[in-house]
Amino acid sequence: MLVTLDPRDERPLYVQIVDQVRRALLDGTLRAEDPLPSVRELAGQLVVNPRTVSQAYRELEGEGVIYVRRGQGTFVAPTIHPDRRERRALVRGVAERAVVEARRNGLGVDELVPMIWEVAAEGEGSPSTSAIAPGEEEGVA
Amino acid sequence: MTAPAFRTAERRARPARPPVPRLRAVLMEQIRAAGLALRGTALIVAALVALVTLVAGLQSLSMGVVRNFYEWPTLLPGLMGVLLPVAMWARDERSGQGYLWTLPVDRRQHAFTKVFAGWVWLMAGIALFALWRPVLTLASGGSVLPPETLHVLASQVALAGPLDQTTLRTVPWAPGPLIWFVPFTAATASYLLGSALVLGSRRPLRWVIGTVLAYAILSVASDAAGAQLRVGWVADAPGGLLHLLVESRYGLDALLTARTGTLSTTMTLTTGERAMVWRAVPDLADWRIATVLWTGVGLLALWAAASRHREQRRA
Amino acid sequence: MIYTDPRIGDYAVATHGLSKRYGRESALHEVDLRVPEGAVYVLVGVNGAGKSTLFKVLMNLERPDAGTAEVFGLDTGRDGPGVRAQVGYVPERQDAPYRSMTCARLLQHAAAFYPEWDHAYADHLTRALGVRPQARIGGLSKGQTRRLQLVLALAYRPPLLLLDEPTDGLDPVVRRRALTLLAEHLADAPTTVVISTHHIDELESLADHVGVLRDGHLVAQMAREELQRTVRSYQLEVPDGWEAPRELQATGLRRSSAGRDVRCTVVGDEREVTRRLADAGARVRQVSKLALEDAALAFLPEDPS
Numbered sequence: 001m002l003v004t005l006d007p008r009d010e011r012p013l014y015v016q017i018v019d020q021v022r023r024a025l026l027d028g029t030l031r032a033e034d035p036l037p038s039v040r041e042l043a044g045q046l047v048v049n050p051r052t053v054s055q056a057y058r059e060l061e062g063e064g065v066i067y068v069r070r071g072q073g074t075f076v077a078p079t080i081h082p083d084r085r086e087r088r089a090l091v092r093g094v095a096e097r098a099v100v101e102a103r104r105n106g107l108g109v110d111e112l113v114p115m116i117w118e119v120a121a122e123g124e125g126s127p128s129t130s131a132i133a134p135g136e137e138e139g140v141a
Numbered sequence: 142m143t144a145p146a147f148r149t150a151e152r153r154a155r156p157a158r159p160p161v162p163r164l165r166a167v168l169m170e171q172i173r174a175a176g177l178a179l180r181g182t183a184l185i186v187a188a189l190v191a192l193v194t195l196v197a198g199l200q201s202l203s204m205g206v207v208r209n210f211y212e213w214p215t216l217l218p219g220l221m222g223v224l225l226p227v228a229m230w231a232r233d234e235r236s237g238q239g240y241l242w243t244l245p246v247d248r249r250q251h252a253f254t255k256v257f258a259g260w261v262w263l264m265a266g267i268a269l270f271a272l273w274r275p276v277l278t279l280a281s282g283g284s285v286l287p288p289e290t291l292h293v294l295a296s297q298v299a300l301a302g303p304l305d306q307t308t309l310r311t312v313p314w315a316p317g318p319l320i321w322f323v324p325f326t327a328a329t330a331s332y333l334l335g336s337a338l339v340l341g342s343r344r345p346l347r348w349v350i351g352t353v354l355a356y357a358i359l360s361v362a363s364d365a366a367g368a369q370l371r372v373g374w375v376a377d378a379p380g381g382l383l384h385l386l387v388e389s390r391y392g393l394d395a396l397l398t399a400r401t402g403t404l405s406t407t408m409t410l411t412t413g414e415r416a417m418v419w420r421a422v423p424d425l426a427d428w429r430i431a432t433v434l435w436t437g438v439g440l441l442a443l444w445a446a447a448s449r450h451r452e453q454r455r456a
Numbered sequence: 457m458i459y460t461d462p463r464i465g466d467y468a469v470a471t472h473g474l475s476k477r478y479g480r481e482s483a484l485h486e487v488d489l490r491v492p493e494g495a496v497y498v499l500v501g502v503n504g505a506g507k508s509t510l511f512k513v514l515m516n517l518e519r520p521d522a523g524t525a526e527v528f529g530l531d532t533g534r535d536g537p538g539v540r541a542q543v544g545y546v547p548e549r550q551d552a553p554y555r556s557m558t559c560a561r562l563l564q565h566a567a568a569f570y571p572e573w574d575h576a577y578a579d580h581l582t583r584a585l586g587v588r589p590q591a592r593i594g595g596l597s598k599g600q601t602r603r604l605q606l607v608l609a610l611a612y613r614p615p616l617l618l619l620d621e622p623t624d625g626l627d628p629v630v631r632r633r634a635l636t637l638l639a640e641h642l643a644d645a646p647t648t649v650v651i652s653t654h655h656i657d658e659l660e661s662l663a664d665h666v667g668v669l670r671d672g673h674l675v676a677q678m679a680r681e682e683l684q685r686t687v688r689s690y691q692l693e694v695p696d697g698w699e700a701p702r703e704l705q706a707t708g709l710r711r712s713s714a715g716r717d718v719r720c721t722v723v724g725d726e727r728e729v730t731r732r733l734a735d736a737g738a739r740v741r742q743v744s745k746l747a748l749e750d751a752a753l754a755f756l757p758e759d760p761s
Contacts, residue, residue, distance in 0.1 A: 007660045007747050012681065040643035044636045048661040049496055050643035104743055159530070159538040160571045170568035177557055231553065238517055240553040244569045245541035248516075454533030456476070456519040 005046055010097065013048060017056035019093060021065065022086045025076070036066060036074040161245050164254075171258035175229060179262055182228045186221075186266070190273065201281035218267050218324035219397040222331035226339040229259045236343060237450055252447035256336045260329065267328045271321065289314045291405075293419045303411045304418065316425050320399060326432045327397040333439025341446030356383070395431035399423055468493045468616055468648035469514065473523035476509050476672075483509040485672040486523065491650055491665065496642070498659050499652040500752040501669035507652040508548045510669070511620045515545055527616060541570070544609030548620040550601045555594030559587055559604055563611070570612040578611035584637055586630065598625040606634060610641055619651040623658065631658065638662070656749035663748060668755040676755045680748065687751040688726060691742040692718045692733060701736045704729065707754050721746065721754045 003020050005013055024030040036042075039057065043050040057074060060066045065086070067077050102112045233239035241255070242248055292309040338345045360379040387393045387403070394403045400423040408418045469491035476484040483506045491497045499507050512518040513525055516536040525532040527539045554562060563582070567573040582589060585603040596604065602625050609617060623631040635658055641647065653659060666683050668676040676683070689708075696715055700706040706720040718738070722729045730740050746754075 005661055008745060010745050013661055038643075040640050043643045044640040046661060047632070047635045047639050047658070049664055050639060051494070051664070052661070053643075105741065159541040161537050161541045162569045162571060166568050170565060174554065174557075174565055177561070178554060181556060233549075233551070234553070238512075238549075242517055243515055243540060243545050243547070245537045245539075246569065247537050452516055452533065452536040453519055454524070454531070456521050 003042065003046060005048065010100075011093075013052045014055040014059070015093075017042075017053065018059050019090065021056070021060055022090050025065070025086050026090065030076055032076055032078045034076045036076065038073055159245070164250075167246055167251070168254055168258070171254050172261050175255070175258040175262055179225075179228060179259075182225075183266070194273075194277065197277055198280065216397055216402065218270060218328040219331040219393075221266060221270075222263060222328035223335035225259055225263055225332055226256075226336040227345075229255070230336075230339050235339060235345075242450070247452060249447045249451040252340060252450050253443075256333075256340075256443065256447075259336070260332060263328055263332055264325060267324050271324055291419045291422060292416055293422060303409045305411050309418065312419075312422055314422055316399070316423070319425055319429070323397075323399050323428060326428075326436070330396055330432065330435040330439050333436065333443050337439065337442035337446040339446075341442070341449055390427050391431040391434055393431075393435070395427045396435045399425060399428040466493045467491060467526075468495070469497075469525070469527055469650060471510075471513075471523060471525040474510070474513060474520050474525055475522040476506075476513060476518060476520050482672045484513070484520070487669075487672070487674045488677075489525075489667065489674065490677060491648060493648055494646050495665045496649045496651070496659070496663050497665040497667060498656060498663040498748070498752070499650060499667050499669060500656060500756075501652070502756060505669040506672040507669055508620050511545070511547070511618050511650075511652070514618060515540060515543065542615050544612070544614040544617045546602075546605045546609045546617075546619045546622045548624075550598045550605070550625060552593045552596070552601050552604055555592070557593050558590050559593060559596075560589035562593060562604070563589075563607065566608050566611070570614075572614075573612040577613070578607060581607045581610055581637065584633060599627065599630065602626055603630065603634070606637075610637070613641075613645050613647070615645075615647060617647060617649045617651070619649065619653075621653055622651065623653060623655060631655070635659075635662065656752060657747065660748050666748065666752050668752055670756055676752075683751050684745055684748070686725065687721060687723050687746055687754045688729075689719060689721050689744045689746050689750075690729070690733065690740055691744070692720070692738040693741055694718050694738045698737060700738075701732065704732055704736075707758055708750070721750065723754055 003017060005016055007013075009016060011019070021030065021036075030036075036057075037045065039050050039053045042048070042053045046053075057066065061068065063085075064077055064079075066074055068074050098112065098116075099109060102109065231239060234241050241251065244251065246254070290311045291314050293312045294308060338348060342348050356379060363378050385392065389395075394400055404421055404423050405417050405419045407415055409415050467490050469489055471487050471489040474484050474487040474489070475482070483504075487506070487510065489510065499510070501507050509518060513520050514527060514532055516532050516539070519533065528542060530538050532539050552562065554565070557565070559582070563578055567575065567578070581587075585606060587600065587603050587607055591600070593601070593604075602622070606622060609619070623634055626634060638649070639662060642649070651659065651663075664680050666676070666678060666680055667674055678686075690706075694716060698715075698718065700709060700718075700720060700722075704722050704724070706722045709718065709720040711718050722733075724732075726743060730743070733740055
């Protein structure tokens with residue numbers, strides 16, 4: 001699993017890590033019982049404060065997304081159903097950011113929502129803007 | 142991915158006492174480190190010693206120069222003692238910023254520890270020196286053990302021109318076994334003084350040159366003043382001070398050479414041969430007192446110098 | 457001090473009114489440093505701002521003219537050895553002692569002074585940083601000396617690390633490796649780090665506290681999240697000839713060629729600042745988060761250019 005952090009992103013770093021784990025679960029990069037890098041490993045790879053990684057892992061563990069196997073490390077939970085809950089959490093995150101951004105620019109939600117549909121319709125067909133629906137394969141556009 | 146080979150420390154409670162190293166461990170390590178640091182110096186000294194041995198050997202072989210026991214206490218141990226601190230202390234250590242001072246040891250104590258470490262190697266070097274001299278003497282055919290016979294001036298005669306044999310009387314001299322210790326004590330006292338100078342001032346060379354210059358200026362000034370004022374002692378004051386420090390009964394020469402240096406000179410006799418002539422017979426009691434005196438001064442000076450580096454709260 | 461982060465809890469490092477003068481220059485002026493335990497505290501400031509002096513006072517290499525400093529509750533002037541036994545220090549200068557020793561021998565020397573020295577970990581750090589054990593110290597380059605100093609500071613896992621420009625003199629590859637090792641080091645045991653650097657961007661994700669020194673004054677000291685919350689970049693639409701109100705102390709002001717679009721950095725609560733800017737006649741188009749470096753630099757005076 002590859003994690004990249006964006007310091008300019010409004011989200012705190014640990015939230016970015018959590019979101020990327022969720023995304024990996026959604027698109028199948030991470031599956032049930034897959035091992036995750038240890039706090040030490042991930043902190044070293046990202047050159048990030050280990051507390052940040054710990055915080056991310058704690059949140060994921062609290063939601064039952066991952067669990068710790070004594071002496072063996074951290075793994076994805078076996079009973080994970082990425083579809084509904086993870087998807088919902090991700091979507092919620094995007095929606096929250098969009099609303100905050102809109103408000104900040106003095107825009108109303110009633111302007112925002114139709115525009116989202118419009119932009120989505122324009123962007124259809126290019127790989128970077130199309131979401132991966134569950135069950136679909138990611139193909140070459 | 143395999144776990145790292147070293148242990149990753151578990152969360153530990155902060156210790157009640159910080160993990161400060163023990164004095165013994167610090168001392169042993171400083172002695173080892175001093176030994177390593179002085180390797181270069183030791184090589185240079187060894188080279189010089191080899192050179193001197195060669196020259197002395199050639200002199201003995203070709204010119205039949207015989208060395209005797211009383212030539213032993215020379216200025217060399219004193220010189221070695223005074224110069225060793227220069228080799229031991231790096232500039233950033235002297236300025237109080239070096240790595241030495243970042244270590245978890247009380248600073249003043251650490252200064253003393255390092256001085257002691259150097260002293261250990263100094264004594265080793267002097268011991269070698271104390272072995273080398275008799276070897277040279279024996280090789281040149283001289284006598285190694287006292288008693289010696291000295292040619293002493295019968296009365297205070299001006300030491301100018303060739304001397305008449307009759308002005309001399311031969312005196313047996315048996316200084317006692319303590320004379321073997323002179324190089325060790327001489328080196329120790331001068332090492333203490335040298336260490337105090339190196340540790341105590343930021344620019345020790347400046348002090349040395351300054352002292353020499355000050356003395357020269359003082360001599361000239363007092364000469365002129367004395368001539369003007371027609372008062373003899375003013376002109377003689379700087380010279381008198383120097384005499385007091387070096388040649389007097391408990392002066393530096395007593396410390397360094399048990400006064401064999403200043404009490405003797407090589408003179409030409411009327412018979413044509415050259416001989417060692419003595420103004421008086423050196424008394425080891427002078428050396429004992431001088432040693433105590435100068436070692437005490439050295440220790441005090443070192444204490445003051447080390448205190449410059451002590452742990453303190455305020456600038 | 458404009459902003460403080462008055463956290464309750466243990467401070468690994470706390471200074472009280474610390475002042476230090478060199479001649480007439482004031483290197484530190486009544487500095488009240490507060491480094492919480494376990495924090496990664498980045499000290500920011502231009503050259504000569506007093507960062508190195510602060511480190512030296514904590515190590516009792518320099519004595520303050522006024523004020524006190526404590527490390528884990530121990531006074532740095534009175535309990536020097538106790539403090540230094542718990543600190544790993546990488547100094548600003550880059551010369552190691554004992555020029556005739558090999559790197560391995562110097563590590564052995566250091567190990568004698570720190571009972572908690574971990575030889576296996578020291579070996580790991582030596583290999584990871586590319587320190588050549590048999591190289592003579594006198595022949596090391598600045599970068600190699602720096603790497604050796606890093607091993608010297610980390611090998612006994614001290615609870616506090618004082619790193620004065622630790623990546624200075626290192627090429628980018630080694631810099632990255634050093635920071636990776638630092639991140640892993642932090643994961644191994646609870647460690648507090650105070651680090652001064654010119655490459656603030658490298659510590660973007662590692663730091664969680666920031667302190668800004670300006671001419672010896674600690675002008676800002678806070679958790680990193682708070683810094684990025686209170687220092688933001690404002691994109692404004694302004695009338696011709698508009699100037700930012702002085703009391704806002706806007707920095708990094710950039711104007712478009714038409715003069716109607718302005719970008720500036722302002723320190724303060726976002727809503728308050730937006731209101732003040734609106735009152736001053738500007739329309740706030742966008743507010744964005746700044747990278748750690750840019751946020752910290754907002755407290756430093758701008759170039760006269």
